[in-house]
Amino acid sequence: MLTETSRAPERSWEEIRRDFPILQQSINKHSLVYLDSAASSQIPQAVIDRIVWYHSAEHSNVHRGVHTLSQRATNAYEATREKVARHLNAAFSHECIFVRGTTEGINLVAHGYGRKHFKAGDEVIVSALEHHANIVPWQIVCDEVGAKLRVIPMNDAGELDMQAYEALLNERTRLVAVNHVSNALGTINPVAEIIRLAHEKGAVVLIDGAQAVPHMAVDVQALDADFYVFSGHKIYAPTGIGVLYAKTALLEQMQPYQGGGDMIASVSFEKTTYNALPYRFEAGTPSIASGVALGAALDYINAIGLERIARWEAELLAHATEALQGVPGVRLIGTARHKASVLSFELEGVHPHDVGTILDNQGVAIRAGHHCAQPVMNRLGVAATARASFAFYNNFDDIRALVAALYTVKEIFDA
Amino acid sequence: MTDLRNLYQEVILDHNRKPRNFGPLEGANREAHGDNPLCGDNYTIYAHVDEQAVIVSVGFTGSGCAISKAAASMMTVKVKGKSVADAEILIQEFRDLLTGKLDAKGEHHLGHLTVFEGVSQLPQRVKCAVLPWHALHAAIEQQSVASTEGEHDPLGN
Numbered sequence: 001m002l003t004e005t006s007r008a009p010e011r012s013w014e015e016i017r018r019d020f021p022i023l024q025q026s027i028n029k030h031s032l033v034y035l036d037s038a039a040s041s042q043i044p045q046a047v048i049d050r051i052v053w054y055h056s057a058e059h060s061n062v063h064r065g066v067h068t069l070s071q072r073a074t075n076a077y078e079a080t081r082e083k084v085a086r087h088l089n090a091a092f093s094h095e096c097i098f099v100r101g102t103t104e105g106i107n108l109v110a111h112g113y114g115r116k117h118f119k120a121g122d123e124v125i126v127s128a129l130e131h132h133a134n135i136v137p138w139q140i141v142c143d144e145v146g147a148k149l150r151v152i153p154m155n156d157a158g159e160l161d162m163q164a165y166e167a168l169l170n171e172r173t174r175l176v177a178v179n180h181v182s183n184a185l186g187t188i189n190p191v192a193e194i195i196r197l198a199h200e201k202g203a204v205v206l207i208d209g210a211q212a213v214p215h216m217a218v219d220v221q222a223l224d225a226d227f228y229v230f231s232g233h234k235i236y237a238p239t240g241i242g243v244l245y246a247k248t249a250l251l252e253q254m255q256p257y258q259g260g261g262d263m264i265a266s267v268s269f270e271k272t273t274y275n276a277l278p279y280r281f282e283a284g285t286p287s288i289a290s291g292v293a294l295g296a297a298l299d300y301i302n303a304i305g306l307e308r309i310a311r312w313e314a315e316l317l318a319h320a321t322e323a324l325q326g327v328p329g330v331r332l333i334g335t336a337r338h339k340a341s342v343l344s345f346e347l348e349g350v351h352p353h354d355v356g357t358i359l360d361n362q363g364v365a366i367r368a369g370h371h372c373a374q375p376v377m378n379r380l381g382v383a384a385t386a387r388a389s390f391a392f393y394n395n396f397d398d399i400r401a402l403v404a405a406l407y408t409v410k411e412i413f414d415a
Numbered sequence: 416m417t418d419l420r421n422l423y424q425e426v427i428l429d430h431n432r433k434p435r436n437f438g439p440l441e442g443a444n445r446e447a448h449g450d451n452p453l454c455g456d457n458y459t460i461y462a463h464v465d466e467q468a469v470i471v472s473v474g475f476t477g478s479g480c481a482i483s484k485a486a487a488s489m490m491t492v493k494v495k496g497k498s499v500a501d502a503e504i505l506i507q508e509f510r511d512l513l514t515g516k517l518d519a520k521g522e523h524h525l526g527h528l529t530v531f532e533g534v535s536q537l538p539q540r541v542k543c544a545v546l547p548w549h550a551l552h553a554a555i556e557q558q559s560v561a562s563t564e565g566e567h568d569p570l571g572n
């Protein structure tokens with residue numbers, strides 16, 4: 001009798017939305033409409049419960065004690081590493097380094113790899129679509145060693161110019177750093193192609209996956225990514241935890257980024273030998289509870305299914321795109337053919353901050369500003385945009401509320 | 416909506432739509448730039464201060480949200496013809512109004528600039544309203560920049 005019927009029935013999106021206690025509240029006397037998941041996503045009850053359980057029954061320091069609690073904490077924390085490795089399809093779990101978030105992951109590579117391997121006259125390529133976190137660390141290291149930072153341009157829709165990219169690549173190119181999905185515009189970049197072309201020239205590639213991992217299946221081996229980074233707080237886990245995936249061969253060529261406890265094998269005043277991977281890159285006591293919670297968050301989304309999530313979010317994005325295009329005076333910023341979960345826009349005659357304030361008054365949380373991507377704003381000739389971003393817990397009512405609130409803005413501003 | 420009408424009062428919206436004293440000022444002998452790097456608001460304030468230390472004319476250029484633009488426009492109207500010393504009092508009072516240290520119903524010289532009182536309820540927007548005033552302060556003190564962030568942030572110290 002164990003046929004298909006043994007599979008649990010699919011839970012409805014309505015039911016899934018109720019997993020998020022924070023979404024059940026009112027803001028300014030309106031039901032909260034949370035459209036800022038690209039900045040930080042919300043946390044389901046199962047993940048909150050996991051944090052509570054960890055602190056109620058398992059907490060101690062990791063990797064250090066012989067006592068039971070220390071073992072429990074270590075097991076719970078290390079279980080997440082296995083889950084992350086499976087989730088990204090890494091060849092080995094020691095290739096998944098725990099960091100504070102995307103920013104720290106990129107800095108780790110810039111300092112641990114870049115500083116050691118870049119020389120004067122070398123080139124590092126970033127894209128016009130990057131978050132400041134994937135620009136500034138490279139600038140710092142390039143300045144230090146005398147390497148040159150080069151930029152893949154983009155078109156008015158927010159798509160990278162792949163021909164220009166090919167022309168930028170040369171035998172001096174050491175590393176290419178691009179995001180998988182742009183946080184400012186939602187563009188999905190052709191990262192497999194970007195990696196293939198870089199490898200032809202012998203350059204390594206770092207992919208900033210902060211906006212991709214929450215919304216699509218990522219296979220680092222299929223992509224042949226050298227480095228891949230993401231943040232827990234954008235994938236339904238708390239802040240303070242993120243992951244740097246790196247190929248073993250590269251990790252072995254890297255200088256530790258921070259020194260301290262956990263990352264050593266032995267220490268004397270004459271000589272310190274470093275610990276094995278991944279611990280060599282994880283100095284000090286980590287954010288253990290957040291790490292444990294990240295494992296629970298991955299379990300949670302995998303129970304729903306990333307493909308199902310991607311399909312629903314694509315539907316939400318398509319619906320919201322159409323709805324906003326129907327509001328007179330709205331101009332979408334970033335109209336790439338392939339987009340995920342982000343809708344940046346302008347409302348004619350109204351500054352995005354005024355839009356943000358009025359929407360908040362109506363209970364609608366969006367982001368207004370440059371989204372830590374000033375070069376994107378400059379390229380498109382805007383100072384700032386309003387940005388609605390979606391997660392699977394959003395629904396068509398949220399989009400209706402967004403549109404209604406935009407009409408309130410227009411009414412107040414007579415726009 | 417009522418809260419919103421309180422924040423975006425008609426006079427603020429009017430100054431946003433039709434900013435007064437907008438444009439570079441011919442013959443200005445004071446000038447300072449003010450910017451908010453977090454949201455991209457940026458303004459240049461120009462003033463002509465005569466030998467008696469009177470602000471005989473004042474103007475501004477730049478762009479930003481409705482709150483900052485209306486604040487700049489209404490500020491220029493208010494300080495035109497005032498002495499530098501009186502302008503400094505207004506700068507202080509305006510700052511105090513926005514940071515909740517001055518009661519709009521109490522004694523002050525702000526007149527209908529109290530329409531900005533509603534902004535004080537929104538901490539994220541206070542910087543928008545005070546930005547042009549910071550820039551004016553920098554201009555009459557003959558400094559060239561004011562910013563809402565970093566070392567030039569007057570609210571920060």
Ligand SMILES: Cc1ncc(COP(=O)(O)O)c(C=O)c1O
Nearest residue numbers: 101102103131133179183210231
């Ligand atoms: C594309 C992208 N890269 C990097 C970051 C930085 O992530 P974090 O602040 O978690 O380090 C973000 C988040 O804002 C992002 O969206």
